[in-house]
Amino acid sequence: MIAFERLTYSYPGQTEPVLLDIDQHIDDGEFVLVVGPSGSGKSTLLRCLNGLVPHFYGGKVSGRLTVAGKDPIRAQPREMSSAVGFVFQDPESQFVVDTVEDELVFALENYDLPQATMRKRVEEVLDQLAIAHLRQRRISTLSGGEKQRVAIGSVLTLQPQVLVLDEPTSQLDPQAAEEVLTVVQKLNADLGLTIVLSEHRLERVVQYADRMVHVPGPGQPLV
Ligand code: ADP
Ligand code: MG
Numbered sequence: 001m002i003a004f005e006r007l008t009y010s011y012p013g014q015t016e017p018v019l020l021d022i023d024q025h026i027d028d029g030e031f032v033l034v035v036g037p038s039g040s041g042k043s044t045l046l047r048c049l050n051g052l053v054p055h056f057y058g059g060k061v062s063g064r065l066t067v068a069g070k071d072p073i074r075a076q077p078r079e080m081s082s083a084v085g086f087v088f089q090d091p092e093s094q095f096v097v098d099t100v101e102d103e104l105v106f107a108l109e110n111y112d113l114p115q116a117t118m119r120k121r122v123e124e125v126l127d128q129l130a131i132a133h134l135r136q137r138r139i140s141t142l143s144g145g146e147k148q149r150v151a152i153g154s155v156l157t158l159q160p161q162v163l164v165l166d167e168p169t170s171q172l173d174p175q176a177a178e179e180v181l182t183v184v185q186k187l188n189a190d191l192g193l194t195i196v197l198s199e200h201r202l203e204r205v206v207q208y209a210d211r212m213v214h215v216p217g218p219g220q221p222l223v
């Protein structure tokens with residue numbers, strides 16, 4: 001599902017690459033945890049998967065990357081967004097409209113799908129994330145864990161093959177974190193969705209994943 005082949009990347013104006021000769025394969029249906037200290041390159045690695053690196057961040061990239069049969073380095077970000085769902089650390093940064101239901105519809109509206117298909121997908125996602133009871137709520141009134149579940153829902157409506165989450169629980173209390181991680185694990189088990197999730201507090205997430213990738217620091221090989 002994901003293949004990094006000697007991928008090297010430097011941010012604009014940086015002489016030392018953050019990612020150096022990365023070789024990493026992730027199978028279809030795997031739940032992989034990306035761990036490592038702050039500033040080691042976890043977010044950078046994840047941003048490659050949907051083409052945010054290099055399309056949004058710029059910089060210099062070499063080597064190859066394949067995600068869900070596509071090439072994020074060369075494909076248009078729009079093409080990647082239907083294959084790879086990306087959830088940020090701070091769900092607030094991801095919301096565009098006021099209510100839960102509108103937020104779930106929003107991404108779909110850019111894809112020119114029949115009304116009935118959109119309806120069906122929104123219902124499925126509300127169900128999968130156990131947020132159907134929140135559908136009419138204003139997002140600003142939700143708890144942190146609920147917001148993060150809505151953020152996950154809003155990328156799932158596009159039916160991606162890969163779900164990438166960048167420290168999705170870092171701003172949550174332990175109970176809300178568990179609630180979000182349980183939902184992610186269920187998506188992995190029930191839908192066979194490939195999951196790549198980063199976190200710097202290992203103890204919180206280790207029980208949920210199949211495998212761990214350690215990012216020791218900029219320019220250092222993954223373990
Ligand atoms: P992590 O997610 O593990 O905390 P990051 O991927 O955010 O690490 O950062 C890895 C390295 O890249 C750090 O040295 C950081 O300062 C640098 N970096 C991150 N984002 C940018 C950026 N937009 N421009 C320049 N350097 C960056
Ligand atoms: Mg990060």
